[in-house]
Amino acid sequence: MKIETLVKRLAGPGHRAASDALVALGARAVRPVLDVLCDEDSPVDWATSATVLRRIGRPALDPLIEAMATAPTAEVARRCGWAHSGLEIDDISAFVPGLRHPSPRVRANSAYTLQLKGETALPHAPDLIALLNDPDPDVRQRAIWALPELGPGVVPLLRDIRRSSTAGRLRRPALTALAEVAGPAGLDDRDLAAVRRLIRVKQAAEVPEPMHLCGTWFAVPTGDQKAVLEAFDLTDPEPVTMRLGASAWNGDHHGWDSAHHACRRLYVSPCLDGWTLVFGNPFHSAESFEQDQFMDHWRTLSTRFGEAHWYGASCGDDWTAWCVAEKGEIVRYYDIYEEDDQIGGPHPAEEGYVLPHIDPFPDDAFDGIDIGDSEAFGARYNRLKAELGIPDPCHATTFAARASVDPSSLGRQTEVRGHGVLALTACGREHGHPRGALEI
Template identity: 65%
Template sequence: MRRFVAPETQQAAADELVAAGAPAVRAVLDVLCDEESPVEWSTSAGVLRRIGRPALEPLMEAMAEAPTQEVARRAGWAYSGLVIDDLAVFEPGLRHPSPKVRSNTAYVMQLKGEEALPYAPRLIEMLTDPDAGVRQRAHWALEGLGPQVVPLLKEVRRSRTAGRLRAPALAALASVGGPAALDERDLALVRRLVRIKMRDEVPEPMHLDGSWFALPTGDRDAVLDAFDLSDPEPVTMRMGAAAWGQEHHGQGWITSSRMYVTPCFNGWTLVFGCPVDDDDAEVRDTVLEWCERLSARFGAAHWYGISCGDGWTAWCVAEHGRAVRYYDAFEEDDQIGTGHPAEEGHLLPHEDGFPEDAFDDLDTSDSDAFRVRYEQVKAELGIPDTCEAPEFAARASVDPSALGPGTRVEGHGVLALTALGREEGHPRGALPI
């Protein structure tokens, strides 16, 4: 049981340890690394951060020899915030035998931004580090250093002796400077690789978090025209999904600078992203307008939305210029139409089919016990499953989260710019091919 210590007393003790400097480092570090200590770990980490330079090597050692991930995390947090003006003292950490130390030191460089430019050559070398985590952290650190590393990355790309470094340097170049930083040779190389990968690519389930349209057509040019999209760039399905995820994950309804237009899946072309350019637009009104306009052109148009974070799910169906169904789990009073065939035999997300007393005698904080009771009551009373956007899409068009080897694929996908994208260009960032 922890004993209460007044904040002012804690602060005074911390100040004394900081004033003691190097002699206090080992004792404070021992407390930091003791997962059973009654002292809050962030308190001891904060003291080490303030002590600064004398704590640097001991924290490197603690990270390298940490018995658990938690201890390594604590030491890394203290290390990344050390109050040290001379960034050069961190440089040995970029070459340390421990990947934990190398990764955390690259993170320090990332936090320093342009100040860390002298260490960019070493960060570039770390793009081929044996440890995948270090490679990723070096990539992020180069992004943090900003556009001034572009010439260095281009030099690596043109070097005949760069060897294995050339490919990750290309990815870093795209992330730091965007497509504009790639010269014609690099762009040609990427496009050639995309063409090769597209030949044998097998559809894979997509992680859904955002909104998309579905149109019963394989006419990609007509789809691009309908959304006022331009500069289409052929992409693999993996690239398209990653682009949508980068721009929309966790954000839901936001204006897109580019949209992913898929190949034709089982007779349906899917369009991921949001073409809206009015920040004040109501989602419902905008969706209805788009679906009705699109359905007048293609015979039908569907829109789906889902958030993996808060339970939001929605869909809209329009046919021949008229919306026949609209549902939003968070706005159930604003529905249009009822009983769409794709919902048949299912509950809507806002509907609760369970009796009010179904869980009265159960500790609902026990998730395992709740799940057992939930399934038991559901089976006994014949309570239907709940229909959400993926389930609706699976019955009405195509469920992107269920794509697989059995999905019929025609053509290839593209990333294309919206009106916003034509003003701002493609977002920076490398995409997996």
Template identity: 55%
Template structure:
């Protein structure tokens, strides 16, 4: 049967023309036949993939090209390099990243392709494979010196996601006569993938020198918010570390500290979310402490969720006069905050547990509804087209943010009115002192969580 006839059989199912068991069986047989044609089927499938109005759903063509594997690699690279439309480029890149290959080293020609989009796509494809990409790790090393920043970054991410198995290769690069930029990147990756234990004394000293070189004059950047943080009106770093029971403080860049907090909130490692805390420099008069201390992470059985936070804020306010706690999550609309003054909690709110709300409304809070009151009812968009609903919600969030109405990440808006909004950090933010990363009681027992961090 001709290739166009096989595609037509698959298209009948996609269009709902023949959804009988016989029709579905015929479509499956057509898919197997197209994969069996291998290189012969690649051209027709690529035409479907890049067609703005294809006769067969483009995802069918993408899945078949992925199954065909290596014969589709070079043709897809050509499409990525000279895609007729942005849509075609995206589709080709998605297909390219999931090709079924005998070995990840089959991406070698793409990693050395003259077009940077292809090199970047190949690095991304290896990153998608995680530790399975380790056999191709050495092929990524030249890309660490690529003239295009996106390609260099992609190679670094792929090496980091290859996991601990890449550490011997990175140590080899550190001792080789590689360009200075490549050796520096290898050092950052060693620290990120293996943690402090992966560094010998010479490299550990080099990381500290790198941080000392980058930290002075570092411009604050907006942070990705996902998790809890405290705000204290003090510049007494030793007192802050003592108040949270932190030790082993290491000076870091603000970028590294923010990266650690973000990483830890999504860590799947045991005690990954409560092993360390990032203490910021003094930002517009406030020291921010990001993370979960051991006391909040492991509260006594039966204690209300807010109990540990209330105790912590009470103790902090006795010591520093004022203590704020905030919480926000990137996966949903959760927001929470607590304000304590001179040893007394004056306001506590958690959108997940509104029944625990305590104290009078704070002047920094939204004037109308709190987050749990402002949410849309379940099923509010059940009869609305998905794209329309998505566009509306995006516009709604923008308006609530601009007008200060309760909604997603309300805690950040409250923080901006009462202390410092981490989302609004930037060149205008006054930064004094040093940023540090320090271990909690859990961290002293279990060590730093593994994973890549940005320096």
């Protein structure tokens, strides 16, 4: 059967037989299948043609690299990259020349392919390390992501570069890679001292920045950092910039292994407008959410500090929540997903707002509007909101701005006393800091 006929059959429901036949043809089938893969209008599902190339293996390597390098669109480059990263080639050294290809797309995807090979790619770690000084930032980032997957054997290689007098420009990115591979535990005394010096310099001139909020945080009206650490059972405080603290909080909760990292350490802010903010999960397990445990913690905090707040916000959906405890009692609790379990309220910080689970518009407010027409919907929404005097919804940040401090609105106007720290929880004392490079 002609190759063209087999390729056409890849679009049919019984494409498996055609796929097997094309794989059996090997190198002869590569170009026709690759042409289909790169044709965004082809009736053949791109994943089907890419899988055929993956199964063909080595004969498809160079043609895929060429197609990736010359791809006319980002979509074609993505398809070729996916096929390339899964090529069934036993000798993974075949992918190493791609790390030195003129195209940054090819270099980045070759690094990703070695990343997928895990510790079996360790012999090629020096080739990946060389990419830490690549002129393309995406390639540099891909190398940093790839190195941790090669296992702990990467650490001594990076340490040797840090101590080498001939490594030149590789020395600085090697420090970032060390932090990504092993966290603070991967840094020797000289590197730790250098990082701490840089943090002290940055702290002296740091201006508060709005924080990206996705998670939970506490607020207590005190500047006594030692008391806050004791109240949260935190130890080993390490001074950090505000940017570093925010980077750690977001990284720990959104990284590849957040279920194991999120409970190890907390970011305790400087005193901000009279409030200390604590970001993270103070309990021993990221999976063991117990509302009673949280409530007891708020009560205890408010007994110690007179008042304690907890806030929650999500960047992925509309979740928002807040809780206020005063002198040992919960005076207000609200969660948009648990509107029937509210405690207290309304709180003064909610005045002039509508709770976000409430739809304040009349039932017929959007009759005749196509919900899919965002422009028409927005125009009707804004008109009715103004005509009917409908207030804005209250969210954790609007509540915090009135009741304590809104981390998303930090700036030059924020009064800062002291400095922030990263401190270990009981889980962190057992397992140490998570790995991962952080912004300083």
